[in-house]
Amino acid sequence: MNVTAKLSPDDLARACAESMWKDDQASQGLGMALVDIKCGQATLSMTIRPDMVNGHNIAHGGFIFTLADSAFAFACNSHNERAVAAQGSITFIRPGKLGDELIAAAREVSKSGRSGLYDVRVTAGDVVIAEFRGHSRTIGGTLVPAGPTDSDKTSTT
Template sequence: MTMQNNVNAARHHIETLYAQDVCAQNMGIQIEHIDIGLARLSMKIVPHMLNGHHRCHGGILFSLADTAFAYACNSEGLAAVASRGSIDFIRPALVGDQLTATASVRHQGKNTGLYDVEIINQNGNVVAFFRGYSHRLSPPISDNTLKKNQPNRQGE
């Protein structure tokens, strides 16, 4: 498989995940770029994302970073989940800010991976750093695997 075919396959895997990622869609997260071991996502901060100090809630920032991490570690078509994640908040994100989260692989072993995510605002200022550890599952991702793994919950 050529490098371009690998990149196209990575994009397909992540577009398939995103199509079923109700949380990311409801948060307004958009895919900007996908490559093997890399994901760049964006999201605009809106009023319902603010905490009592009129700043973006830390959980929202964690979710954006975690989503970028998830897409980067699943980009090779091998199903992976988080085993650990941590975040350092550098500066507040405010309503109207356009955030970009870029996740990239630092190390990928047979089953475990290490990924870093940087979140910046529209001015290029760092808002947060995230580090995530992944664990690969089996079998590889396929459209059929994703559809079979959907929870069947009525009324949600």
């Protein structure tokens, strides 16, 4: 029986996120949290700490990019096909501030063959602070093993 075939697309996405999250020291180390995961979508949060502000006393753009990139990663890996970023760009619209809880909401725009296109909106409350676009490429393999299939079972008679 193929275990992943019994999961709904959103349940499979959550299983993929759990598999990725357990080894994602970067996202965890920055205090990110998985808020919501669905097929082709991911929402992560991160609060801007004192060690994340720059000389202008605003959130360093690298941390905002990293939050968006992490949301992108969870969205593009939600189909149980291992995927990595091929390209990513960000437009900073407003500054994030010390203490802001940033929310990065990623959504799949298109997926064809090994390539995917994802948009990520980063907000602080109702204020959009950045827009990110990422291009993904699958690299082979899965995050959640399918489990044994009926053809894998051997008879013991």
